[in-house]
Every structure is written in structure tokens, then in C-alpha cells.
Amino acid sequence: MNDRDGGAAPRKRADARRNERTLLDAAAAVFVTSGVEAPVRDIAARAGVGVATIYRHFPTRADLIIAVYRHQVEACAEAGPALLASSASAHAALGRWINLFVDFLVTKHGLAAVLQSDEPGFDALHAYFLDRLVPVCGQLLQAAAAAGEIRSDLEAYELMRGVGNLCIGADNDPRYDARRLVELLVAGLRRPR
Amino acid sequence: MNDRDGGAAPRKRADARRNERTLLDAAAAVFVTSGVEAPVRDIAARAGVGVATIYRHFPTRADLIIAVYRHQVEACAEAGPALLASSASAHAALGRWINLFVDFLVTKHGLAAVLQSDEPGFDALHAYFLDRLVPVCGQLLQAAAAAGEIRSDLEAYELMRGVGNLCIGADNDPRYDARRLVELLVAGLRRPR
DNA sequence: GTACGACAGGGAACGTCGTTCCGTTTTGGC
DNA sequence: GCCAAAACGGAACGACGTTCCCTGTCGTAC
DSSP: OOOSTTSSOOOOOHHHHHHHHHHHHHHHHHHHHHOTTOOHHHHHHHHTSOHHHHHHHOSSHHHHHHHHHHHHHHHHHHHHHHHHHHSSSHHHHHHHHHHHHHHHHHTSTTHHHHHHOOSTTSHHHHHHHHHHHHHHHHHHHHHHHHTTSBOSOOOHHHHHHHHHHHTTTOTTOTTOOHHHHHHHHHHHHBOOO | OOOSTTSSOOOOOHHHHHHHHHHHHHHHHHHHHHOTTOOHHHHHHHHTSOHHHHHHHOSSHHHHHHHHHHHHHHHHHHHHHHHHHHSSSHHHHHHHHHHHHHHHHHTSTTHHHHHHOOSTTSHHHHHHHHHHHHHHHHHHHHHHHHTTSBOSOOOHHHHHHHHHHHTTTOTTOTTOOHHHHHHHHHHHHBOOO
16 A cells, blocks of 8 residues: 555665565566466575565565566556547447457466466455456446447456456467457447347 | 276276275265365365375376266267257357356366366366367357358367356356356357348 | 285375475664 | 664475375185
8 A cells, every 4th residue: 555655664675675676577587487376486596585585575476466567457457548538439449458458468377367266365466457457447348338339238347357267278279369259259248239 | 988898998896996986976075065176185085095096096187077077078068969959040059058068167166267277187188078079069160150140260169268268267256157258259259240 | 715916995205385484694773 | 883673595384296105805716
């Protein structure tokens, strides 16, 4: 809640801040090669620190994953209103925004799978993505529904989960193209008749 | 390949057969309560046997899962041609058959997730489901495409994976209804125009 | 009915992983 | 420079999948 130093944040020690940055870089690198479920020890080794240091900075794996991808998630969230303003139709904006999200997900090895995992410890990750993206999706959905372009009986939450699910395993399988299936799903949203 | 005793199967010892049956029952019971990824020790304990006994009968977890659900998968596969014969249209048959598959998946705690897992050891499970169901799905898909009811540029493999993905986490989340999303996906298949 | 060899079982043992604990080192204010 | 608090590293612990090895049991041959 208090990321900025303007608040009552007691400002961490210099080595702590240095390690946090080092850890973020190491995690990002390991995530690329081994996926977001890479062993904690691997990340620690890559960063040249002990495992406890990871837990001290990022109590759960979710916190680490969030920190690594926060910028991209924010960018995706902010792209929603922009697309709505610049697209020919709300349905087109929805389609483009979802494509952005899918492109993000399928390039992050294992992220989509972990997003749907019900293991405790990923709760925070789940919550972050939903809190940040569901409102944006809801806005696009509502605009398209108001324009009469799509059916209006689907919650943004459900759509986001469906899209996330479709992205699972989309890497490392050339026969499976998540983008196409998501397009099909969005096509299915079109108002019948 | 040689399940029946008519082949060269050397017929197992009586206690071995007894334990295999016991294990199947125990696994089925544990799968219901703890999901298909329940610890091996739990299943062994439930069956009253040692862990090695499980591995002797079912070398990989996939073998055990396949054995437990084989009957239902076979029933689903056999329902395909029947539905094609009895439905008003090929597209309707496809929709109903997929509903059967979805109903099967969402009632098996964690099965959908494991079906998409790329961990080695689940390869056999993956292969079994695909070998058994993709041809059936392909037949329905082809019939619907031939009747001009749906677009014809989607492989049965891709559709099955998409449907399986959509079923992940469909239990234990009242806000997520996999059946509805799958219906949307199938609706998206309809020939545009 | 008994003896023997092969088959099958049980549980301890090993390696991996997430997580926690504790003795040691580093930092920053005095 | 000194010291308390903060941070660190790696060992330790528990859960889990998997393998190993010794023991027990079954089926057969006599």
C-alpha cells in the first residue's frame, strides 16, 4: 500500500534495496528460461543470494511474480480505455485489448497456468490480475453490450478467466494456437442474429 | 494393448489382481475428495498397501488415472457417432457431445488441469485422451463442416485442447461456469454470415 | 502335503522442493 | 569506531515422488 517513500515507509537499507533489484532481474531471467514455477533455489543462485533473502523480500511466489510483471500488467490495463477511444467499434476494441492480454500471457512461460492455480500462495497473484484487469475488461464489455454488438449476459470475470485458461500451454505446442481459440470465443460473444 | 486374457498375457497372481482392484477403488475414492493429484501415500494408505505396490501396478500416475476413468472416457467416445445419428444437425451433435465431455471433466477434481500439464509422466494421459477423443471430435467437426454449419479451419486437436483448458478450475469457483464459456466457443465456430 | 522359485508386498531410503530458523555479517546512526 | 538493528547465507525441516531391498506369499512340481 505504501510503495512510495512519501509515506511512513521506514526506507530500507542500501544492501536490501540492491538485493531486491538484483532479485527482480534474476527472477525475470529465470522465468524466461524455466518458467514462473522455477525452483526458488535457482532464482537465488542466479542472483547470488541465499534463499531466505528471496522470502524476506517476497514472502510468497505471487509477490515475486507480481513485481516482475507489474509494469506490463499496468500497461495492459491502461491500454483498455485508449483502445476504446481509438477503435471503430467497442467490439473491435474488446478484441484488440484481449489480444494484448493474450500476447502478454503466452509469452510468459507457465504464467497462465499459475494464474488459474488454486494453490494457496498464488491467491495474491490471482487477486492482483483480477483487480487490475477485470474492471478494464468490464468497461469494454459494457461498452460493446451498450452498443448492441454482443450479448450482455457474461461477466468480465468469467471472460477473463476463460481467456486465461485458453492461454495455458500455448507455448511449447505448435499445434495449439491460443490466439485463434480466443478469437473464436470473442466471436461467440457477438449478439446472435 | 493386451488387456484380455485371450492374448499372451501371463495372468497375474491372485493377490496382485486383488490389490489392483483395491487400488483402483481407493484411487477413485481419493480422487473424488482430494483430486487427481492427491499424494501417492494417501492412495496407498487408503488401499492399505505400500507405496511400491502402486508403482508396480501403475508405473506412472497417468496409468492410474487412465485406469480409473477408462470406462467413462470410452463411453464418451462411443457417444459421438450415436449423437451424430440422432441429432437434428451435425452442429447440434457436436455441441451435445462437447457438453458430455465438459460434464465429465468438470466433475473430476483437477483432471482438466492435469490433462494440460506438460510434466513428463502425464504424457500417457495426454496421449490416451487425445487418441481416444480427437478422432471422434474430428468426425463431428467434419460432418458439421461438410454441412456448411461451421467454419472448417479448426483442427479437432485444437478444439479439444481449448475445451479442456476452459474446464480448468471449473469446480470450486461458483463465479466461473465452464459450460457457458464452452458454449460460447462452440457458438464462435458457426460459419460467419 | 510339502518344498522351492518366482512373483508381489511393505516400508525405509534417497533426491527435490518449498519454507523456516539461527548464527553471522553488514549497515547506518551516534 | 561502536553498537543495535537489519539483512544475510546456508543448514535444517517437512512433504512429496520415486526407487531399493529385504520379507512374505502364491503357484507349481513332485
